[in-house]
Amino acid sequence: MSSNQPIRRIAIVGTGVIGASWAALFLAKGLDVVATDPAPNAEARLREFVARAWPALTRLGLSAGASQSKLKFTTDLAEALTNADLVQENGPERIDFKQKLYGQLDELLPPDVIIASSSSGLTMSEIQKGAASHPERCVIGHPFNPPHLIPLTEIVGGAKTSEATIRRAVEFYTSIGQRTVRINKEMPGHVANRLQAALAREVYYLVDEGVISVADVDTALSWGPGLRWGIMGQVMLNHLGGGPGGIEHMLKQFSGPMTAWWKVLGSPTLTPELQKKLVDGLHAEAGSRTIESLEAERDEVLLGLIELRKQAETAATHTVAAE
Template identity: 45%
Template sequence: MSQQLSVIGTGVIGNGWIARALARGWDVVAFDPDPEAPARTRAFVAGAWASLERLGLAAGASPERLTFVDSLETAVAGADLIQENVPERLPLKQEILAAIDGVAEEQVVIGSSTSGFKPSDLQQDCPRAPGRVIVAHPFNPVYLLPLVELVGGATTEPAQIERARELYQALEMRPLVVRREIEGHIADRLMEALWREALHLVNDGVATTEEVDAAVVYGCGLRWSLMGTFLTFHLAGGEQGMRHMLEQFGPALKLPWTKLEAPELTDTLIDRVVEGCEHQAAGRPVAELDRRRDDFLVELLDLVQKYWPEAEGLEGRI
């Protein structure tokens, strides 16, 4: 029996969810008030399909299993999972989630793609079944990157998170259940720390955008693809591992090497960042860069799976 993903809001993230679900053989019902949304989404799916084919399609997978409807109530009828992807404004998300909660079957999980808001804030105007409104934060491109952060709020029961975990696993995601709610969740807080430091380096004239990116691509980024932050530093301690690394390099953490607050986004800094990125793009349109990124990610995902097969069971341990 096929499963149905109902997608509310079809920007880049919403379309990413649509492409992933279609590739996994799900039916997708989408709602977006923009009259241009259906054409935009179908073009997006067509552009992503070659990469999804290389990863491997589920039986019955087809772009033709996408249906656009003209009302929220119709969109969520028959849903096994609902994914909200409206713009990142809390009052708007609260309004849309309350409307979804009012018309969706009470047992259906409602995931919000928010990158920063806490689920308790998202739930507050949902009186029918607030606990099933959770954060389900993916990463762009959603149709390729498998991580989804799941965060329950004040009224969420463990069984609701477990149900959500099973559903996202069925979409071949790797759910990371966040132990307690916090703004920005886990991955975005880590990325924001690096982003703030990168902006300081450009602002202070230490490096260009291209040089900062090269430092990540050819240095820490290669290791992080396999081991992440902690295991990378564990190896830095030699045979004694993390304990020796902390004894040796831990005191340096107190040195003022990094800056916790972002620099002021002055016109000068904005120009440096924009001009640097345009130089790196070298006149290539974003669509071409998207394809290059997707080709790389497909190959990289195969490589990560080859060297970290134990990650198959990771979802059950976190």
């Protein structure tokens, strides 16, 4: 696969929440986007989403050539794929559906066009079985919701994905401002979702055991470790937690208590009773706030955090350059 062809035209296959958010991001980066989705009113919903997202994207900074007018829509898959440089696939999380779709994409696209899946849990080794002719150009490019704001993309190859495809995917997502992490071994749920699942398991266990309420466990996370995780990752925070001795001291001092906690972490079962406890607790916590107002609150704080992190990184870069 040649890496010389610039990626300027993106085909979005599937325009649900993730596909629409990807479309908004690509447009903000000055790319041409052709979207396709057979669902009724898909085009109207997509354009409404992009319009709502545009002020936030403008605040973060639009690239040269960014325009909502570069969004085209068609219900015809072949038409959407015409002259595409990359396909961002966002279909349902069903392996039979994915494999059939990848068979169609494989037949319709030139062999050097990357097919990237937003799949949050399926492995590319299984998905690419549908692309019999050119499975080497298929790769996972998994974002986090909403992709137009959260700049993380997990890159995972399948058994038949070429190194050139992975390298080109990393280069592309990095070029539009995404923080890419390459996952070297396929795992169900990839990495970031597995981390979330591990935390959710303990949250649900603590609620199920009556240790803490839903509202209080959310407070404990968002105003405690969650604040730190918005700045640095777990291992780097461990380094700071060791004081002047760094991570070496932290591991020496706290590995005993920490591993003792591991042994008593819970493994809850999502029984109807636990689900009701979570649902009731959530609605008590949310009160009269609607999903739309909660999303707006999340996005406003998220935008502020992203801006702060950019400022900190710029300052750090200037400091290093001056030394």
